Amino acid sequence: MPNSAEGCGIYIHIPFCHSRCLYCAFYSSVGKSGLHSDYFEALKREAFERREWLLSHAPVRTVYWGGGTPSLPDARLIVDFMETLRQSLGDAFRPEEITLEVNPEDVDAQKLELWTKAGINRYSMGVQTLVPAELKSIGRRHTVEQVKEAAKLLRNAGDLSLDLICGLPHQTLDSFAYSLEGVLEMNPHHLSVYLLELEADTALTRLIKGGRLSVPDEEAVEQMYMLLCQRLKDAGFTHYEISNFALPGHHSRHNSAYWSGRPYVGLGAGAAGYLNSKLRCVNKPDLNSYISQGPTHELEHLTDTELSEEYILTRLRTCQGICLADYERRFGADMLRRLCANAKQHINAGNLVLDREKGFLRLSSPKACMLSDAIMVDLML
Ligand code: SF4
Known part of the structure; x- marks a missing residue:
C-alpha cells in the first residue's frame, strides 16, 4: 500500500x-x-x-x-x-x-x-x-x-x-x-x-x-x-x-x-492532485484569479464507495489489474465478495481473468480492453 x-x-x-x-x-x-x-x-x-x-x-x-x-x-x-x-x-x-x-x-x-x-x-x-x-x-x-x-x-x-x-x-x-x-x-x-x-x-x-x-x-x-x-x-x-x-x-x-495511488500535488489553475488516499484537491480553473489571488482549492473527501470506484477504474486499466488482497485490506471482506460476485459474469464471458495464484483480477485481452467501460460499471454495482 x-x-x-x-x-x-x-x-x-x-x-x-x-x-x-x-x-x-x-x-x-x-x-x-x-x-x-x-x-x-x-x-x-x-x-x-x-x-x-x-x-x-x-x-x-x-x-x-x-x-x-x-x-x-x-x-x-x-x-x-x-x-x-x-x-x-x-x-x-x-x-x-x-x-x-x-x-x-x-x-x-x-x-x-x-x-x-x-x-x-x-x-x-x-x-x-x-x-x-x-x-x-x-x-x-x-x-x-x-x-x-x-x-x-x-x-x-x-x-x-x-x-x-x-x-x-x-x-x-x-x-x-x-x-x-x-x-x-x-x-x-x-x-x-x-x-x-x-x-x-x-x-x-x-x-x-x-x-x-x-x-x-x-x-x-x-x-x-x-x-x-x-x-x-x-x-x-x-x-x-x-x-x-x-x-x-x-x-x-x-x-x-x-x-498505484501514490500522492501528488497539482499546481496551477485547473490542476488536481491527491494529497492523501482520501483527499482530492482541485484548483479552480480560473486563470485571472489564480494569478491575482492564488489558487482556490476545492477539497473533495472521498467516501469509501468513491474510493472503491476510483480504485477499480484505475487498477483495472493496468496490465496487473486489481490486487484482491489489497482491495480487501482497503475496503473489507464484504466489498471484496461483492466485487468477485460482480466479476463472475465477465470471467465466464472470458473478458476478465482471475489469477488465483497471484490474487489479481484483470482484463483478459485487447478485445476486453475495448469493453472495459461497461465491465467497470458492472464491477462497481
Ligand atoms: S487545445 Fe491545447 S490542451 Fe487542448 S488538445 Fe489542443 S493543444 Fe492540447
Whole structure:
C-alpha cells in the first residue's frame, strides 16, 4: 500500500494554447501570452505554499508538466521554476522522471537546450495522426514535417513518448496503420493511444451532431485498436495500461504512481492532485484569479464507495489489474465478495481473468480492453 515513505509527485498545469483544438475539453486559454510570466510567478507562490506538504511526503520522485501546452511559454520560465523548486526543497527534490508535454510546432534546438537545463528527461508529444486531412479535421495546427523534425530532436534529449488518437474523422484502418508505422519509425520509447472522446460542448461534437463530420463506427475503432495492440507487441512494447505501451523500462513513472495511488500535488489553475488516499484537491480553473489571488482549492473527501470506484477504474486499466488482497485490506471482506460476485459474469464471458495464484483480477485481452467501460460499471454495482 503506498505511503509517504514512497515519496510523491508534482503535476503542473500550464493552461495556455496557441489555438483551440476542436475536440479539446481541457482547461486552457488562447492568446494570453502576456500572462505567462505572471502565471509562473503564481506557480512559484503555490509551490512555496505546498512546501511543507512536499517535505512531509518526500522525496519528490516525479514531475509532470501538462496542459494546455507547456511547450508554449518561454522555456526560461520553466528553468527558473525548476531551480526555485530545487532550492526550496533541497534533498527532498530527487525526481527520477520529469516529463514535459510538447506540441510539435514548439520544438527547436534552443528550447530543447533550456528544457534540458531545467532537468526535463522525458517528452510527451501530441502527434495524434500523420495524415494531414485528419489533423485538419480536429483543428491541430502542426504539420507532419514538424512532427518528424521535433521527434528527431527530442529522441536525442530524453525518453520520447508519442500520442496518437484512434477514431478520428476521416480515419480508416489503413490510415491509422499508416500513422502507427510512421510514429514507430521515429523510434519512440513509449506510445499513448487514446480513443477519441466526443466531449460535451466541443466544436467537434457540434460538427458531428450537426451531421457535418463523421467518425468511424465502433467496429472500425475496435479493428484499429486490435491492430495497434498486435503491432506494438510485435515491436517489443509492453501494453501496460489500456492506452499506454512502453519499451522495457520506459513506462511513465508519474502515471504509474498515480495508478498505484501514490500522492501528488497539482499546481496551477485547473490542476488536481491527491494529497492523501482520501483527499482530492482541485484548483479552480480560473486563470485571472489564480494569478491575482492564488489558487482556490476545492477539497473533495472521498467516501469509501468513491474510493472503491476510483480504485477499480484505475487498477483495472493496468496490465496487473486489481490486487484482491489489497482491495480487501482497503475496503473489507464484504466489498471484496461483492466485487468477485460482480466479476463472475465477465470471467465466464472470458473478458476478465482471475489469477488465483497471484490474487489479481484483470482484463483478459485487447478485445476486453475495448469493453472495459461497461465491465467497470458492472464491477462497481
Ligand atoms: S493543444 Fe492540447 S490542451 Fe491545447 S487545445 Fe489542443 S488538445 Fe487542448
